[in-house]
Amino acid sequence: MKKYDERETLFSRVALQKGTKEYNEFYRKNSTYKPADDKQRRVSFRHKLRKSNRFKELFYPITKHNKNYIKHVFELTESYPIHTPRIPIEPRFAANIKEITKYYGATSVGITTLRPDHFYSHFGGVSEHLNKDTYNQPIHPTYKTAIVYTVLMDKEMMNRGPMYEELLATEEAYVRIATIGSRLAMYLKDLGYKAMFNNSEYYLAPLVPLAYDAGLGEIGMANHIVTKEYGNNVRLGAVFTNLEVATDVPIDFNLTNFCKQCALCLSNCPGGAITHKTRMVNGRQFYKFDDNACYDIWLKSGTDCGTCISTCPFTQGVDLIKLSQTKEHPEIIHEMMDEHYQKYGRRIFTKHELDIVKLEDEREDN
DSSP: OOOOGGGGGGHHHHHHTTTTTHHHHHHHHHGGGGGHHHTTOOOOOGGGGGOOOOHHHHHHHHHHHHHHHHHHHHHHHHHHHSSOOOOOGGGGGGHHHHHHHHTOOOOOEEEEOOOOGBBSSOOOOOOOOTOOOOTTOOOOOOOEEEEEEEEEEOOOHHHTTTSSHHHHHHHHHHOOOOOOHHHHHHHHHHHHHHEEEEBBBBOOOOHHHHHHTTTEEEEOOOEEEBTTTTOOEEEEEEESSSSSOOOOOOOOOOOHHHHHHOOHHHOTTTOEEEEEEEEEEOOOEEEOOOOHHHHHHHHHHSOOOOOHHHHHHHHOOOOHHHTTTTTOOOHHHHHHHHHHHHHHHHHOOOOOOGGGGGOOOOOTOO
C-alpha cells in the first residue's frame, strides 16, 4: 500500500518558504497544490479574529502557553528511562491498558497492530515548536502497537463555532491529549516497553486511519472519525509502543448510509470544502475534501471553525437503539433525521458568548 506523506498535509505545505530548495522540490512534484497554497502561505489564522484589542490581550493568553506545555511533556516523556527488567504482559491485559488510559483522561480507547503503511513516509516539518527540524526526514517504523484514544470536547463551546469558544475547546483537547499520551507512554516505559506519544506538534502517522482500525468509530463525510456516542466532537491521540496485547477491529454502525441521507456537514460548510464523493485510501473509505477551502475559513474567522463538528447529528446525540436498527430498516434514518431537524434545525448555533470570554463590562455579575 502507498504510504501517507506528512509533507502533503496542508500545514506542512503552507509552512514552506517561497524560493527555498524544499519549496521548489515539493511543488515541482505537486504543482496542483501551488496556486491555492501560495495564497495561504505562512499566515497565522489566529491573528484574523475580528475582536477588539482588549479581547485579544485578555483571552489570547488562555492558550498561548499550550505549545510550550506540550513541548515540555514531550521532552519529559522522550527522556524518561525504560525500566529493566521488562515486566511480562499477557495479551488480555489490553483491557487494563484501556481502563488505565481512561483513568488518565481518555473518553474511549482502542488498540490496533501497527503496519508499515500506517506510518507517514516522511516528516512534514511541523514540529518547530518542539525545536525539531524534521522536514524531509524519512520515518522508520519501530513500533508494533498503537493505543488510540479520543478526548471529548466541550459541546457548548463547539456549538458556538466559528466563534472563539470553539477554538478554546479544540486547543484544550490537544493539551489533554498530550497529558494522557505522556502519562501512558511513561507508564509503558515503567513496565519495560518502548513508547512514544503522538501530539499536535509531532506525528509519526495520521490518526484517523488508526482510530478506524482500532474500532473507535467510522470515517464520516468530513473525513473525521465519527463515534456512535459523541459524533466527531472528539480529538484523537495515540501512543505507539512495542508492547503487544490483544487488538480491536473496525466497527460498522451504518455511518456511510447515514451520511448519504444527512450530509449536514456538507451543506453547512461555509467554505464548500466537503463533498459527497468517496475515495478509497489504503483500503478505507474517505471523501474528497478541499483542505485549502477549509483553511480559508480559518483565515477569515480567526478560529478553526468547527461547523462540520457541531452540525453532525451524532455530536448532538442520536438514539443508539434506533441506530442499531438502520441496517435492516433503512427508513429509520429518515425518522432519526426528522427528529434531529425538529430539535436542532438545519444547524445548531449558539450566538451568545460564554462567560469565559466576556469582557468586564459585558458580564451580568458586575
